[in-house]
Amino acid sequence: MRYLVTGCAGFVGSHLVERLLAQGGEVIGVDAFLENYPRERKLSQISGVLEQPSFRLVEGLLQEIDLEEILEGIDQVFHLAAVPGVRPSWGKAFQDYADNNLLATQRLLEACRESGIQRLIYASSSSVYGDTDRLPMHEDALTLPFSPYGVTKLAAEHMVRLYYRNFGLETVSVRYFTVYGSRQRPDMAIQRFLRVAAEGGSVTVFGDGEQSRDFTHVTDIADATLRAAARGTPGRVYNVGGGSRVTVNELLALIEQVTGCRLSIERTPAKPGDVRATLADCSSAQQDLGFTPRVSLKEGLEEQWAWLNSLADKAGQ
Numbered sequence: 001m002r003y004l005v006t007g008c009a010g011f012v013g014s015h016l017v018e019r020l021l022a023q024g025g026e027v028i029g030v031d032a033f034l035e036n037y038p039r040e041r042k043l044s045q046i047s048g049v050l051e052q053p054s055f056r057l058v059e060g061l062l063q064e065i066d067l068e069e070i071l072e073g074i075d076q077v078f079h080l081a082a083v084p085g086v087r088p089s090w091g092k093a094f095q096d097y098a099d100n101n102l103l104a105t106q107r108l109l110e111a112c113r114e115s116g117i118q119r120l121i122y123a124s125s126s127s128v129y130g131d132t133d134r135l136p137m138h139e140d141a142l143t144l145p146f147s148p149y150g151v152t153k154l155a156a157e158h159m160v161r162l163y164y165r166n167f168g169l170e171t172v173s174v175r176y177f178t179v180y181g182s183r184q185r186p187d188m189a190i191q192r193f194l195r196v197a198a199e200g201g202s203v204t205v206f207g208d209g210e211q212s213r214d215f216t217h218v219t220d221i222a223d224a225t226l227r228a229a230a231r232g233t234p235g236r237v238y239n240v241g242g243g244s245r246v247t248v249n250e251l252l253a254l255i256e257q258v259t260g261c262r263l264s265i266e267r268t269p270a271k272p273g274d275v276r277a278t279l280a281d282c283s284s285a286q287q288d289l290g291f292t293p294r295v296s297l298k299e300g301l302e303e304q305w306a307w308l309n310s311l312a313d314k315a316g317q
């Protein structure tokens, strides 16, 4: 099978590329190396696959590159490229969210419509549900995003479904719930907290720390995404969660336990766009895809902590 992975050098994309190559696939990866975090970090995330003959990197924006040429001979597309991050999506930055999350998706879908691809899997987000106390979140629930980022993810999800309904392009969306694990983006909570454990300083908690998340390990995310490609019902959306919900305060206590480091904590006001709670109802993914999350939060934190320490070891050599 031949795959296109957009956002291939990112946190989730780089894990997915490795899985596709390991199962014998050929992969074209597209990434524009946007500056949400350093290019060197993104390059290091794909350093293990760059030299593999079954991988080809195309550097550029989905809005600009020759998609017709890239899609030639591709069987399935995994569309992960986006500007992520909930809290920075206000103000002038919104232009980047609109361009890279919505307009880029529309251009990709148009190109896919004209090509012979079998199916497209879209990386959507729990942020489409918004700030609700109706938990767990089910795919049939009302979607009322609470951040501009969430609006772009939902709009793109609608676009993806439209191309199935109107043109028969097989599309499946997977709504990821706060992903963590090795290579987690530097702006995300767990990566920030573990770095403080490793390097010192203080963690900053936004609000009272009683907001909760269904943290999902990246290997479970990659697994569910591959299952959606193999078995997902076209036109459908599937939640992908880690199976439990913890508050930020509980997370900090668990991080202290895993790292053996006591964290100094500063508190600032809650951030606009941050929802109070997320929790995935994964029964649709379980039923249709045979997906069950396997990695507990403690195991996942241990894995991410070991990865972070291995980077420090390499830097020290």
Ligand code: NAD
Pocket: 006, 007, 008, 009, 010, 011, 012, 013, 030, 031, 032, 033, 034, 035, 036, 042, 060, 061, 062, 063, 079, 080, 081, 082, 083, 084, 085, 099, 100, 101, 104, 123, 124, 125, 126, 153, 175, 176, 177, 178, 179, 180, 185
């Ligand atoms: P990431 O920033 O690590 O990876 C995204 C990659 O896409 C980046 O390397 C970036 O350079 C690239 N990119 C962005 N716009 C592009 C464009 N227009 N053309 C080409 N390349 C472009 O982010 P991530 O955390 O790996 O997120 C991957 C996907 O999963 C995103 O769609 C995000 O919205 C979604 N998602 C992530 C999480 C999470 O917790 N990480 C949760 C829900 C959904």
Ligand code: UGA
Pocket: 084, 085, 086, 124, 125, 126, 127, 128, 176, 177, 178, 179, 187, 188, 189, 190, 192, 204, 205, 206, 207, 211, 212, 213, 248, 271, 274
């Ligand atoms: C994450 C991703 O960043 C989004 O790209 C994604 O779309 C979203 O998950 C999702 O599930 O759809 P978020 O849940 O905000 O967003 O993930 P984190 O950045 O890990 O934050 C988790 C919680 O920790 C939030 O409530 C946040 O307010 C809090 N936090 C984060 C802090 O208190 N301090 C920090 O320094 C960072």
